[in-house]
Amino acid sequence: MTREEVSGPVEGDGYAVANLDGLGEGYGFRKVRRGLRVSAFGINAIVLPPGYETGRHYHERQEEVYFVHRGRIEVEVGDGDVHLLGPGGVARIDPATVRRVRNVGEEDAVYVAIGGSGGYVGRDGHLAEGETSRLGEPPGAGDGDR
Secondary structure: OOOOOOOOEEEEEOEEEEOOOHOOOOOOOEHHHHHHHOOOOEEEEEEOOOEEEEEOOOOOOEEEEEEEOOEEEEEEOOOOEEEEOOOOEEEEEEOOEEEEEEEEOOOOEEEEEEEEEEOOOOOOOOOOOOOOOOOOOOOOOHHOOO
């Protein structure tokens, strides 16, 4: 088993992994969907320089979720409501709601946009054989067994 940090896309049997920086460079879109071969929904990372804003837009069917990875963005929605999001910030926007994203920080902002249409599947997760919890062990829990 390798423990090297991943850069560009690496595919295995039933999975793909990558670092956002390995999916492109410069400003604009990092094609996560294409890089990881995602087929169930749309997903991209967007890199905005300080002071840059996207165009106002909406979608016909696609609901979107934005997750801020790095930096500070303002999400302007509807008739001008503005919300500030920093790292870890999340926003959901209905398809027909007009939106614009603006980098209000002094560094590049990186946010991930996930979109789709269809509906919620429900709680369909199951533990793998031998597992007793979905949470795993807390850090340091097995240190005494070494």
